[in-house]
Amino acid sequence: MEKEVAVIGVGQSSFVRGYEGSIRELAFEAFREAMKDAGVTQKDIGASVFCSAPEYDKQRSPAGVLAEYLGLIPQPTFYIETVCSSSSTGVKVGYSMIKAGLHDVVCIVGFQKMSEITSAESQERMGRGADIQWEAPFGTMMPAYYALYAQAYMAKNGLTHDDLMSVRLKSATYGVVNERAVYRKGVKAADFDASNPEAKMAGPVAWPLRVGDCCANADGSSCIILANKEKAKAFSKKPIWVVGIGAASEAVNMAARPDFAKGLSVGYGAAAQAYKMAGITASDVKVAEVHDCFTIAEIMAYEGLGFAPMGEGKQLIREKATYKEGRIPVNVDGGLLSKGHPIGATGGSQIRTIVLQLRGEAGPMQVAGDPGIGLVHNVGGVGLYGNVTIFGR
Amino acid sequence: MGFEKFGRKSFTAITKTAKFVDLLVEGKVEGTVCKDCGAKFFPPRADCAKCLSKNMDWFEVPKKGTLETFTTAYYAPFGFETDPPYTMGVVDFGDGLKLFARLAKEIKLEDVKVGMAVTTRPLKYDDGQISFEIVKA
Numbered sequence: 001m002e003k004e005v006a007v008i009g010v011g012q013s014s015f016v017r018g019y020e021g022s023i024r025e026l027a028f029e030a031f032r033e034a035m036k037d038a039g040v041t042q043k044d045i046g047a048s049v050f051c052s053a054p055e056y057d058k059q060r061s062p063a064g065v066l067a068e069y070l071g072l073i074p075q076p077t078f079y080i081e082t083v084c085s086s087s088s089t090g091v092k093v094g095y096s097m098i099k100a101g102l103h104d105v106v107c108i109v110g111f112q113k114m115s116e117i118t119s120a121e122s123q124e125r126m127g128r129g130a131d132i133q134w135e136a137p138f139g140t141m142m143p144a145y146y147a148l149y150a151q152a153y154m155a156k157n158g159l160t161h162d163d164l165m166s167v168r169l170k171s172a173t174y175g176v177v178n179e180r181a182v183y184r185k186g187v188k189a190a191d192f193d194a195s196n197p198e199a200k201m202a203g204p205v206a207w208p209l210r211v212g213d214c215c216a217n218a219d220g221s222s223c224i225i226l227a228n229k230e231k232a233k234a235f236s237k238k239p240i241w242v243v244g245i246g247a248a249s250e251a252v253n254m255a256a257r258p259d260f261a262k263g264l265s266v267g268y269g270a271a272a273q274a275y276k277m278a279g280i281t282a283s284d285v286k287v288a289e290v291h292d293c294f295t296i297a298e299i300m301a302y303e304g305l306g307f308a309p310m311g312e313g314k315q316l317i318r319e320k321a322t323y324k325e326g327r328i329p330v331n332v333d334g335g336l337l338s339k340g341h342p343i344g345a346t347g348g349s350q351i352r353t354i355v356l357q358l359r360g361e362a363g364p365m366q367v368a369g370d371p372g373i374g375l376v377h378n379v380g381g382v383g384l385y386g387n388v389t390i391f392g393r
Numbered sequence: 394m395g396f397e398k399f400g401r402k403s404f405t406a407i408t409k410t411a412k413f414v415d416l417l418v419e420g421k422v423e424g425t426v427c428k429d430c431g432a433k434f435f436p437p438r439a440d441c442a443k444c445l446s447k448n449m450d451w452f453e454v455p456k457k458g459t460l461e462t463f464t465t466a467y468y469a470p471f472g473f474e475t476d477p478p479y480t481m482g483v484v485d486f487g488d489g490l491k492l493f494a495r496l497a498k499e500i501k502l503e504d505v506k507v508g509m510a511v512t513t514r515p516l517k518y519d520d521g522q523i524s525f526e527i528v529k530a
Contacts, residue, residue: 128404139473260483
């Protein structure tokens with residue numbers, strides 16, 4: 001297992017509805033925490049990478065503006081975008097720059113102020129989040145795209161609405177204890193009872209997906225500081241090494257997608273590369289963060305990552321194997337469903353969770369058994385982009 | 394010009410594949426096929442992703458397909474607010490050829506099943522917009 005580039009600092013803002021500040025102030029929150037965590041100053045940072053989904057930002061070309069606000073000029077800075085996977089793509093780029101010997105230390109900031117624009121504006125932009133020439137004219141939206149996968153998957157593999165609900169109940173269990181989560185209320189099975197008009201999770205959004213199957217929008221920021229071997233050993237008592245990176249892309253149009261019942265191809269492709277690079281298999285992973293923008297996405301990710309055989313992802317949630325005490329704990333920080341999904345900040349937040357787990361610093365979310373290997377699965381768009389990143393001590 | 398007529402609401406006005414809309418008006422749902430390597434595409438492309446040729450022709454999509462998956466939207470994006478509920482799905486024609494569209498309003502929701510036999514046909518909305526939809530075979 002290669003130990004050449006390490007995470008030496010992690011930070012995350014609270015994920016909230018309607019952050020009371022501008023994007024530069026939001027980015028500062030995660031950056032400040034990561035810098036204190038790493039014990040470095042701005043002069044130690046060789047370059048910065050900023051990541052978001054640009055459709056939410058009023059600021060054009062935010063990298064230069066944020067770099068100045070964070071005290072990171074005159075070092076090089078630039079912007080990276082792969083929608084919901086932007087900040088894990090940013091980490092891949094930061095890793096590459098360090099491996100190439102261009103910089104010793106790189107900071108990656110993910111941010112999103114989804115409330116920067118009104119919800120009507122947001123709806124319009126979301127509708128154009130996929131193929132605007134051939135699909136948006138039908139009135140598409142993110143939940144509908146994932147519902148296409150859910151419908152085919154459920155028909156073939158015997159996955160039930162109760163299974164999907166179980167994913168949400170799990171995420172809510174950890175949203176309650178994660179003080180950075182946007183959705184901190186508990187969720188119970190009665191909230192999904194369609195016969196009760198008061199049940200807040202039961203209403204259809206894009207059938208078969210219901211309100212409770214969809215993740216929470218949020219404002220938030222994340223920051224990851226990477227360093228080469230020499231600097232990691234100088235600055236950090238507990239460096240967490242990037243040991244595997246995989247990334248893949250897929251056709252934007254649903255008409256060009258392979259079997260919907262098999263889930264997102266980018267998940268399989270990115271996972272295979274990351275496992276190969278790390279020289280491990282799925283059974284070596286002791287804790288994972290997967291991209292649960294919708295409940296179905298978590299089930300599909302179990303299979304894409306090899307935690308369950310094809311079509312058998314439902315067994316993991318039925319057996320509670322992905323709870324904190326289970327065989328392979330997944331999203332025990334609340335996931336996108338409860339912690340929230342501030343698009344550009346999400347990948348960095350997932351990485352922060354895994355780094356804290358491997359350091360043994362995850363507090364009430366800490367999994368048992370002193371985990372040595374953790375995995376982050378971060379998807380952009382409807383499986384348009386996929387990143388799998390593996391970390392080790 | 395011409396492509397602004399496509400779909401419930403188009404976000405693209407100019408494309409080299411705008412003839413697609415004229416073909417819909419003629420009653421045909423067509424994709425493109427590369428004259429050089431024979432690769433077939435739906436939705437249509439002006440350029441071949443396989444051999445990089447720009448030498449493309451039109452072909453009519455098959456009449457028989459199966460519904461691979463579908464969803465019914467109960468909320469809609471800005472500009473589509475008056476439409477829900479509406480059902481969208483993917484038709485698999487075999488040989489790697491698929492199509493995404495809405496299902497015709499006339500199909501009862503309880504009758505829609507994964508794997509059902511379907512076909513496609515052009516559609517003209519009351520406001521003059523041109524599209525195509527999935528119907529029972």
